[in-house]
Amino acid sequence: MNCSEGIDTRQVDELYINLDPIQAGGRLTTDAMKAVIAYGDGYSVCDNCVKPFRLDHISKPPLAEFHRDLAEFLNMDVARLVPGARRGFQAVAGAIVKPGDPVLLTAYSHYTEFLSVEQSRGMPFEIPADESHVITPDAAADRIEEVIRTTGKTPALMFVEHVDYQYGNLHPVADLTRVAHQYDIPVLCNGAYTVGIMDVKGKELGADFLTGSGHKSMAAPAPSGVLATTDEWADKVFRTTGVKGDLTGRTFGIKEVEMMGCTLMGVTSVGMMASFPHVKRRVKEFDTQVRYANQIVDALLSIEGTKVQSGYPRMHTLTRMNTIDSFDKVAKTHKKRGFFLTSALRERGITGILAGSTRVWKFNSYGINKEQAEHVSKSFIEIAEREGLPLSG
Amino acid sequence: MNCSEGIDTRQVDELYINLDPIQAGGRLTTDAMKAVIAYGDGYSVCDNCVKPFRLDHISKPPLAEFHRDLAEFLNMDVARLVPGARRGFQAVAGAIVKPGDPVLLTAYSHYTEFLSVEQSRGMPFEIPADESHVITPDAAADRIEEVIRTTGKTPALMFVEHVDYQYGNLHPVADLTRVAHQYDIPVLCNGAYTVGIMDVKGKELGADFLTGSGHKSMAAPAPSGVLATTDEWADKVFRTTGVKGDLTGRTFGIKEVEMMGCTLMGVTSVGMMASFPHVKRRVKEFDTQVRYANQIVDALLSIEGTKVQSGYPRMHTLTRMNTIDSFDKVAKTHKKRGFFLTSALRERGITGILAGSTRVWKFNSYGINKEQAEHVSKSFIEIAEREGLPLSG
Numbered sequence: 200m201n202c203s204e205g206i207d208t209r210q211v212d213e214l215y216i217n218l219d220p221i222q223a224g225g226r227l228t229t230d231a232m233k234a235v236i237a238y239g240d241g242y243s244v245c246d247n248c249v250k251p252f253r254l255d256h257i258s259k260p261p262l263a264e265f266h267r268d269l270a271e272f273l274n275m276d277v278a279r280l281v282p283g284a285r286r287g288f289q290a291v292a293g294a295i296v297k298p299g300d301p302v303l304l305t306a307y308s309h310y311t312e313f314l315s316v317e318q319s320r321g322m323p324f325e326i327p328a329d330e331s332h333v334i335t336p337d338a339a340a341d342r343i344e345e346v347i348r349t350t351g352k353t354p355a356l357m358f359v360e361h362v363d364y365q366y367g368n369l370h371p372v373a374d375l376t377r378v379a380h381q382y383d384i385p386v387l388c389n390g391a392y393t394v395g396i397m398d399v400k401g402k403e404l405g406a407d408f409l410t411g412s413g414h415k416s417m418a419a420p421a422p423s424g425v426l427a428t429t430d431e432w433a434d435k436v437f438r439t440t441g442v443k444g445d446l447t448g449r450t451f452g453i454k455e456v457e458m459m460g461c462t463l464m465g466v467t468s469v470g471m472m473a474s475f476p477h478v479k480r481r482v483k484e485f486d487t488q489v490r491y492a493n494q495i496v497d498a499l500l501s502i503e504g505t506k507v508q509s510g511y512p513r514m515h516t517l518t519r520m521n522t523i524d525s526f527d528k529v530a531k532t533h534k535k536r537g538f539f540l541t542s543a544l545r546e547r548g549i550t551g552i553l554a555g556s557t558r559v560w561k562f563n564s565y566g567i568n569k570e571q572a573e574h575v576s577k578s579f580i581e582i583a584e585r586e587g588l589p590l591s592g
Numbered sequence: 593m594n595c596s597e598g599i600d601t602r603q604v605d606e607l608y609i610n611l612d613p614i615q616a617g618g619r620l621t622t623d624a625m626k627a628v629i630a631y632g633d634g635y636s637v638c639d640n641c642v643k644p645f646r647l648d649h650i651s652k653p654p655l656a657e658f659h660r661d662l663a664e665f666l667n668m669d670v671a672r673l674v675p676g677a678r679r680g681f682q683a684v685a686g687a688i689v690k691p692g693d694p695v696l697l698t699a700y701s702h703y704t705e706f707l708s709v710e711q712s713r714g715m716p717f718e719i720p721a722d723e724s725h726v727i728t729p730d731a732a733a734d735r736i737e738e739v740i741r742t743t744g745k746t747p748a749l750m751f752v753e754h755v756d757y758q759y760g761n762l763h764p765v766a767d768l769t770r771v772a773h774q775y776d777i778p779v780l781c782n783g784a785y786t787v788g789i790m791d792v793k794g795k796e797l798g799a800d801f802l803t804g805s806g807h808k809s810m811a812a813p814a815p816s817g818v819l820a821t822t823d824e825w826a827d828k829v830f831r832t833t834g835v836k837g838d839l840t841g842r843t844f845g846i847k848e849v850e851m852m853g854c855t856l857m858g859v860t861s862v863g864m865m866a867s868f869p870h871v872k873r874r875v876k877e878f879d880t881q882v883r884y885a886n887q888i889v890d891a892l893l894s895i896e897g898t899k900v901q902s903g904y905p906r907m908h909t910l911t912r913m914n915t916i917d918s919f920d921k922v923a924k925t926h927k928k929r930g931f932f933l934t935s936a937l938r939e940r941g942i943t944g945i946l947a948g949s950t951r952v953w954k955f956n957s958y959g960i961n962k963e964q965a966e967h968v969s970k971s972f973i974e975i976a977e978r979e980g981l982p983l984s985g
Contacts, residue, residue: 202630203623203866206653209630211639225634230596232632235859237595237602239625241618241807241814246604260599282675282815285852293711306837310844311853317835318686318849325839414634414857421634421857422675422815442710444699446718451703456711459678460704464807464814466628466859473596 211550216571219551220364220517223565224396224416227470231418234473235466243465251453254461254468255279265472272479273409274400275427279437279455280413280463280471284391285311287410287426289318290457291387292356294436296321300355301346303379305334305370307363309389321355331510332366334359336374343382357384361399362392366509367517367563376405385432391415392517394425396565398482407432413467418474423467491572492516492564498576502583503591504528508559516565527557529586540582547578604943609964612944613757613910616958617789617809620863624811627866628859636858644846647854647861648672658865665872666802667793668820672830672848673806673856673864677784678704680803680819682711683850684780685749687829689714693748694739696772698727698763700756702782714748724903725759727752729767736775750777754792755785759902760910760956769798778825784808785910787818789958791875800825806860811867816860884965885909885957891969895976896984897921901952909958920950922979933975940971 202208211217212226227235238244238260247259255266270278281287288311296302298320304312306328316323326342329335339357347353357379362369376386385407393399394411395418401409413423428436437458440451454460463471492513499505504524509517526540533539537555544552552560564575583590595601604610605619620628631637631653640652648659663671674680681704689695691713697705699721709716719735722728732750740746750772755762769779778800786792787804788811794802806816821829830851833844847853856864885906892898897917902910919933926932930948937945945953957968976983 202626204869205657206627206630206862206866209636209639209653211636212633219635219639221638222633222635227632232629233595234599235628235632236625237599239620239628239813239863240605240615241805241812241816242612242615243602243604245614246602246612260602264598282679283852286675289852304837306840308837310833310847313835313837313842313844314833314847314849314852317833318852323835323838325837327839412634419634420632420813420859422855422860423634440703440707440710442706442716444697444701444706444718445716446720447699451706454703454707456707459676459682459707459711462815466813467815469599470632473599476597 215545215548215550216567216575217551218549218562218564218575220561220563221415222551223516223563224392224418225412225414225421226418226566227420228418228474228477230473230477231420231470234469235420238465238469241465244468245464253453254463260469260472262468262472265475268475269425270427273394273411273425273427274402275406275409276430277433277437278425278427279458280468281424281426281458282462282467283414283422284389284410284412284424285315286422287408287424288312288315288358288387288389290426291408291436292316292319292321293457294438295385296355301350301352303339303342303346303354303357303384305358305360305363307334307360307365308358309360309364309391312358312389322350324354332368332508333510334370334375336371336378339375339378343378343384347382353382354384357386359386359388361388361390361404362515362517364392364517366519367392367513367515367561368510369514372404372406380405392515395478396482397485401427402429408436413471417471417478419471420466423463423471488516488565489513491567491569492518494572495562495564495576495579498579501580501590503589517561517563519559519561521559523558525583525588529588530557533586539586543582544578547574549575549578608938608941608943609960609968610944611942611955611957611968613954613956614808615944616909616956617785617811618805618807618814619811619959620813621811621867621870623866623870624813624863627862628813631858631862634858637861638857646846647856653862653865655861655865658868661868662818663820666787666804666818666820667795668799668802669823670826670830671818671820672851673861674817674819674851675855675860676807676815677782677803677805677817678708679815680801680817681705681708681751681780681782683819684801684829685709685712685714686850687831688778689748694743694745696732696735696739696747696750696777698751698753698756700727700753700758701751702753702757702784705751705782715743717747725761725901726903727763727768729764729771732768732771736771736777740775746775747777750779752779752781754781754783754797755908755910757785757910759912760785760906760908760954761903762907765797765799773798785908788871789875790878794820795822801829806864810864810871812864813859816856816864881909881958882906884960884962885911887965888955888957888969888972891972894973894983896982910954910956912952912954914952916951918976918981922981923950926979932979936975937971940967942968942971
């Protein structure tokens with residue numbers, strides 16, 4: 200079946216329990232889908248754009264109110280919509296990092312954080328993780344000292360992951376920002392896996408900048424996201440244009456340089472806005488989601504040889520497993536090779552794990568319900584049993 | 593009626609003939625709407641993303657093929673999707689303009705072109721328009737000479753509008769690029785009002801960079817657009833990351849720095865792709881659309897005192913009118929003041945002209961049919977007659 204010339208209809212989330220690591224928190228709510236249909240056209244939110252002509256001032260649809268609510272929800276002073284969290288990194292690096300400036304990232308920083316530093320011609324330095332795959336304040340302090348010693352400069356910016364994409368581990372952001380602030384280093388907290396899923400309070404974390412991803416964790420279409428900051432930094436990162444047409448004398452009002460003016464029109468902004476009431480509610484119910492994730496992990500751990508590489512018990516639904524000594528042994532002789540696992544899961548209506556993975560792989564169970572958690576748990580055990588893998592206990 | 597908590601359903605294009613200057617070319621096709629519904633989720637196009645893990649390499653949905661087709665359609669060598677034409681400007685300026693570099697723009701350059709120069713810390717210089725509101729090669733040559741003389745530097749980049757947003761005039765891009773190339777200045781041709789509406793052949797225009805807007809002229813959701821370039825410039829503007837995690841040794845494959853990695857996932861890329869077969873067809877039918885625009889302009893010009901400020905006869909559907917000596921006279925005494933015109937149009941099922949405008953205003957009739965062109969033309973005349981304005985002829 201196709202939905203348009205050469206494009207198959209996508210029915211992954213209609214037909215399967217989807218455990219894809221990056222897709223789980225981005226699935227649209229029904230309200231977002233309705234909004235997407237009503238506001239499909241690009242400039243649909245601009246019908247009632249009046250002076251001063253900027254996205255965050257539009258009151259119908261209520262984008263102005265949404266911007267204020269979003270800042271409050273994130274416990275920050277100012278928020279702007281951006282085309283993905285990465286464009287938030289870019290804006291902050293663009294405003295703060297000068298060529299040659301050292302910038303701190305972590306061993307788990309996303310590639311787009313590195314790209315934003317590269318684009319600003321900064322020099323990236325990683326803070327290492329400890330053996331439990333967590334970035335500790337001591338490691339941050341050591342690295343700051345070392346970078347200052349070797350480069351002669353204080354880092355211009357520090358990126359920290361609230362929950363990282365590799366292990367889904369929660370990092371001690373409040374402690375990390377405390378260390379950074381002792382050196383007057385501003386901190387960007389990347390909440391791509393938390394904002395919209397967990398209750399994130401930017402100021403309690405000490406974040407100078409907080410980014411969220413609409414399509415990763417706020418049930419919004421792509422590319423969308425949010426960049427929030429404090430009054431201290433807003434004038435810098437959201438500075439308005441000061442440029443002028445040298446012949447015409449044109450100036451460009453209050454358009455913001457690092458935002459490139461208005462950012463998200465149509466489906467992306469309205470989709471985020473329509474999902475927002477649901478997002479506000481769902482962050483309060485994250486404990487239940489974590490319980491389901493632990494239930495699945497426990498089922499997997501009951502298969503002998505299986506290890507969880509993420510912190511355990513889980514504090515987030517994104518989880519990294521190691522099945523080298525269980526499912527991968529089966530793969531060595533199975534006629535489907537490494538594909539037996541994802542194929543067997545698919546037969547049971549489960550998808551989203553990287554096809555062919557039997558060694559180290561990730562899943563994200565965010566958004567499932569009780570029955571689905573049970574079904575996924577049982578399915579892993581059934582598959583192990585069918586392949587003759589011993590179960591513990 | 594609302595489509596979600598606090599968000600009214602938008603029905604502008606269902607209920608009215610919409611002459612909004614920026615919305616006309618961005619309205620979704622039915623296929624784009626179907627694609628948007630099927631691919632609403634952010635990472636929906638990433639289900640089958642395999643090595644080397646980049647948007648333009650995904651073959652299901654056929655994004656790789658779409659990127660190639662798009663480059664060919666634009667008569668350029670390489671094309672990338674971007675979150676709006678502005679992000680194309682930003683990428684090119686980021687790659688080419690160094691702090692303090694002079695950059696040429698025109699008297700009609702869009703504010704986002706200025707912002708991209710401001711962000712790169714370049715110095716903007718405008719090429720003036722002639723009395724018919726066209727940027728001429730002579731004016732460009734004069735300004736280049738002057739900028740070189742006064743700054744001691746050759747401009748790093750020149751922006752030209754294919755059709756500008758102020759008058760909807762077509763500028764002699766091929767002649768302008770010829771002049772710029774004599775000074776080895778690369779040229780970015782902004783096709784926000786042409787790519788997807790007119791048949792734009794980048795190399796015939798001599799463009800080193802060609803941008804298009806998905807939500808302005810390619811019947812795609814926002815933010816979306818395209819940046820195309822030649823083999824000569826591709827390695828520079830689409831350069832791949834060279835940065836490395838200094839402790840982990842991580843590198844980031846073939847992600848492109850100025851693109852910030854992958855750009856448009858989900859609705860935006862699939863929407864563009866679904867509309868593309870229609871876009872390819874409709875650019876061949878632009879003459880008809882221009883005929884309708886001229887029909888409307890002629891009707892307006894038959895109202896005494898009315899002038900067209902754009903080039904006439906029209907060569908594009910975006911048109912700037914001056915009704916200071918016709919409709920604005922009525923506004924002075926009408927009980928609805930300046931709102932009488934847009935209100936009377938609305939009663940006739942026509943919308944999109946800035947509410948309250950009776951002096952200088954723009955319309956864009958792109959996408960209307962024969963009957964609608966007649967209805968709009970007749971409506972202006974009827975309104976003039978009802979208000980006692982004299983008609984010529």
